[in-house]
Amino acid sequence: MVALCLSAESRALSLAVPLAASLLALARARRRDCRNLTAATTVPLKSVDTPAIVLDLATLKANIQTMQAIATSRGVALRPHIKTHKSLVVAQMQRDAGAVGVTCSKPDEAIVFLRGGFDTLLAYPIVARSKLDRVIAEAIASTSRLCVMVDSAAGVQTAAAAARDSALGAALDTMVKVDGGMHRCGVPPGERLTELCSLVDAEPALSLKGIMTHAGQSYGAVDKAGCAKIADAETALMRGAAADVRSSRGSYFGGLRVSVGSTLTELARNDFEGLHEIRPGNYVFMDGTPLRLGLAGASDVSLTVLATVVSMNEHYAIIDAGSKVLSSDKGAHGTDAFGGHGRCWALDDEQRDTSGGAGTASDRAELLSRGWTVTKLSEEHGWIDQTNLGATQRRLRVGERVRIVPNHSCPVANLADEYVVVGPSGDVVDRWPVDARGGVH
Numbered sequence: 001m002v003a004l005c006l007s008a009e010s011r012a013l014s015l016a017v018p019l020a021a022s023l024l025a026l027a028r029a030r031r032r033d034c035r036n037l038t039a040a041t042t043v044p045l046k047s048v049d050t051p052a053i054v055l056d057l058a059t060l061k062a063n064i065q066t067m068q069a070i071a072t073s074r075g076v077a078l079r080p081h082i083k084t085h086k087s088l089v090v091a092q093m094q095r096d097a098g099a100v101g102v103t104c105s106k107p108d109e110a111i112v113f114l115r116g117g118f119d120t121l122l123a124y125p126i127v128a129r130s131k132l133d134r135v136i137a138e139a140i141a142s143t144s145r146l147c148v149m150v151d152s153a154a155g156v157q158t159a160a161a162a163a164r165d166s167a168l169g170a171a172l173d174t175m176v177k178v179d180g181g182m183h184r185c186g187v188p189p190g191e192r193l194t195e196l197c198s199l200v201d202a203e204p205a206l207s208l209k210g211i212m213t214h215a216g217q218s219y220g221a222v223d224k225a226g227c228a229k230i231a232d233a234e235t236a237l238m239r240g241a242a243a244d245v246r247s248s249r250g251s252y253f254g255g256l257r258v259s260v261g262s263t264l265t266e267l268a269r270n271d272f273e274g275l276h277e278i279r280p281g282n283y284v285f286m287d288g289t290p291l292r293l294g295l296a297g298a299s300d301v302s303l304t305v306l307a308t309v310v311s312m313n314e315h316y317a318i319i320d321a322g323s324k325v326l327s328s329d330k331g332a333h334g335t336d337a338f339g340g341h342g343r344c345w346a347l348d349d350e351q352r353d354t355s356g357g358a359g360t361a362s363d364r365a366e367l368l369s370r371g372w373t374v375t376k377l378s379e380e381h382g383w384i385d386q387t388n389l390g391a392t393q394r395r396l397r398v399g400e401r402v403r404i405v406p407n408h409s410c411p412v413a414n415l416a417d418e419y420v421v422v423g424p425s426g427d428v429v430d431r432w433p434v435d436a437r438g439g440v441h
């Protein structure tokens with residue numbers, strides 16, 4: 001019965017996926033409402049219960065291919081950050097396209113992806129021994145490769161003790177974090193970096209693999225040129241930092257790897273010289289920030305929130321998606337992507353424009369331009385201003401549906417149980433669980 005729920009495409013995907021059997025069983029069990037989806041029955045988006053997190057399969061695949069093509073053409077490995085989608089199916093699509101493994105933020109995420117068979121970089125400074133014990137135990141049980149990140153002497157000591165007392169049987173791969181100007185985590189290049197690398201190198205239980213950074217300050221840029229400037233400065237800084245570390249430790253450090261990355265910087269970077277790996281995350285879905293910066297167009301957004309207008313008054317259309325669905329995020333790092341809580345268009349307009357299809361590239365841009373901004377949120381309600389409508393805007397109607405491009409798609413995905421996956425016709429072809437949702441420990 002469950003097999004009938006899968007589209008031919010995702011069935012092929014599932015067969016190709018060497019996931020642990022228990023995980024696949026769990027994922028299938030979580031395909032709620034899936035019983036309605038048979039090969040002969042398609043479910044149109046207008047029949048899906050709202051609010052729903054909708055994924056356009058073709059756009060998702062195109063985004064995965066585009067980023068992989070950037071990595072391949074520039075001669076760097078792609079290790080996508082899965083904090084965006086938290087989905088084993090999407091990670092498998094990334095790996096099938098050429099990704100070398102995944103990047104995770106939190107141990108909870110790492111455990112899901114190690115168990116799923118993914119070579120995992122835990123890119124977060126872990127200073128609690130119990131957290132590392134859990135992750136290392138999963139790496140041993142799953143035989144998936146684990147690499148941790150450190151940015152302090154305390155972090156080095158914790159990682160070394162956890163690795164030493166474990167049954168790992170080999171030194172634990174370790175990256176040292178560089179502060180590339182965001183001032184969140186990492187040490188500045190120079191003496192503090194070379195000292196920290198020496199500390200890792202001196203621990204027999206750890207194996208220094210490389211240095212990494214994340215130029216999250218790119219979220220504060222105003223355009224693509226600004227992102228390119230930040231990205232190229234990051235490349236130069238990391239090239240210099242790697243040279244310092246190599247010369248401080250001798251020729252055997254020639255294999256030191258340099259890892260960088262975010263969606264905005266990878267879509268804008270000119271200079272990849274000296275880099276080995278990029279770690280963008282958001283590119284699979286896109287959202288208000290890459291749109292604001294002109295790094296992506298409306299047709300590149302694969303994740304939208306489907307909501308229903310449940311009430312109208314002379315001021316606002318009220319939808320059934322509030323902060324518990326859209327999050328209160330104004331855009332990564334607090335940058336105000338849309339001057340509200342997302343930008344939306346009406347599903348009915350999309351269907352009229354495209355004769356029942358999912359919307360062409362130009363349709364999407366046009367639909368968004370004459371759409372509406374979600375003005376404010378309460379927990380279960382979104383407020384769409386219906387005053388001061390422009391010449392091309394109409395009033396919404398009770399009962400009709402809107403598709404919202406969120407300010408920031410990553411927290412939206414984390415708040416959801418599942419993705420409703422739509423094919424090129426705009427009909428639902430599958431449902432995928434958000435496997436590591438809520439995994440913040």
Ligand SMILES: Cc1ncc(COP(=O)(O)O)c(C=O)c1O
Nearest residue numbers: 081123214262263279280281282
């Ligand atoms: C360490 C690290 N690497 C990579 C990324 C991916 O960035 P983005 O989602 O902007 O592509 C992030 C995002 O927070 C990060 O913290």
